[in-house]
Amino acid sequence: MKGRVFLIGFEKEEVERIRNVLEGVHVHEIPEYCRDWVLQEIIEKAEELRGGGNWHVRKFLLMHDMSNDDVKDIIRKVKALKLGRIIFATTTPASLSWQLEELIKEWLEEDEYFRQMQSLKFQLDLGGKG
Helix, strand or coil, rough: CCCCCEEEECCCCHHHHHHHHHHCCCEECCHHHCCEEEHHHHCCHHCCCCCCCCCCCCEEEEEEEECCHHHHHHHHHHHHHCCCCCEEEECCHHHHCCCCHHHHHHHHHHHHHHHHHHHHHHHHHHHHHC
């Protein structure tokens, strides 16, 4: 895999477990001081970032420059670690120009929307079996 993975909200031990399972993938933590940085800048300075990424109450795993198969493989491997609820995201040309704080808000809104859709589907499935 040629891309990179960026983490927010994971404890040190969890970061190490992710690094181990994603052997060969560059895994970086995004420190809190990057909240107002544009995502492209974070990616460009990934090797220079200092400090841990465990500053948010939610867990985010951001994938950059990955094929669809790589994305599926990473999600499968990380979910198998059973680290709790994780918001998975990939970079897009548009997202690269956004500030991290704005992206986090967007990811949280999308996550809430998908949770509601899952709940609605579950309710509909239950109603259809009666």
